[in-house]
Amino acid sequence: MAEMDALKKEFSEKRNPAAKLLRPKDAATLVIVDRTGNEPKLLLGKRRADLAFMAGKYVFPGGRVDRTDKSVTVASDLRESEIAKLKVGMRGLPTATRARSLAAAAVREAYEEAGLIIGSSSAGATKTPPEGWKTFFAAGYAPALAGITFFARAVTPPGRPRRFDTRFFCIDASAIVERQAINDGELSGLEWVTMEGARALDLPRITRVVLEDLAEQLDNGSLDHGTNPVPYYYYRNGAFKRDLITA
Secondary structure, eight states: OHHHHHHHHHHHSOOOGGGTTOOOEEEEEEEEEEOSSSSOEEEEEEEOTTOSSSTTOEEOSEEEOOGGGGTOOOSBOOOHHHHHHHHTTOSSSOOHHHHHHHHHHHHHHHHHHHOEEEEEEOTTOOSOOOTTSHHHHHTTEEEBOTTOEEEEEEEOOTTSSSOEEEEEEEEEGGGEEEEOSOOOSSEEEEEEEEHHHHHTSOOOHHHHHHHHHHHHHHHHSHHHHTOOOEEEEEEETTEEEEEEEOO
8 A cells, every 4th residue: 555655654753862861751632523424424634734733734623632631520431442453552551541531632632623422411421620621611511432443543754853652542423422613723623524535535644544444444344343443553672663562
């Protein structure tokens, strides 16, 4: 596949040695899929041109995991199959709490960047929501993780000025319970596009590759049943790697 060859080349390019020792930070991306029409549509937005990272690229909502994502009360939990896959190869101590925080971060970023609430009533929540989640809970919801599927993972190679260990999640658009006029300013021109439309946009290379992973998993039905092996892209000992994570 041409995109895979290009990604392999990009991962293998030598970069600034001073940045080599940067540890990847946990990050999460949420791909929201609308399957009500004849073909699936995905929500994408364009990053501002003045941003230091991936300026002008089209991306899915996402960002770094915050400390408070570990302590937020959820309305429904991740499926056990997703927790198990997220714990595979997790740096440090692999726990269900950390796995849950990755999915929670994806939900939070979709809210902050696109005003989309994926949740259920927070009436039964017993804890005061942590910083970063107060406006989400103020709308009357707690994050719902049950419908989220983990479908890809990628670690930025050494030598880059920023490094992330990004987990890519997807969820059906029917999980959106409310849309608000909220946007943190990082993304503009949010729109629903088909797979073919997404391929025509200026996407980061890794986004382009995981888009094909998603299309394959949607086509073969493994995504809906949580049986999908998760492609994992990383760089180790001078070589590009692609492994498959299974529960």
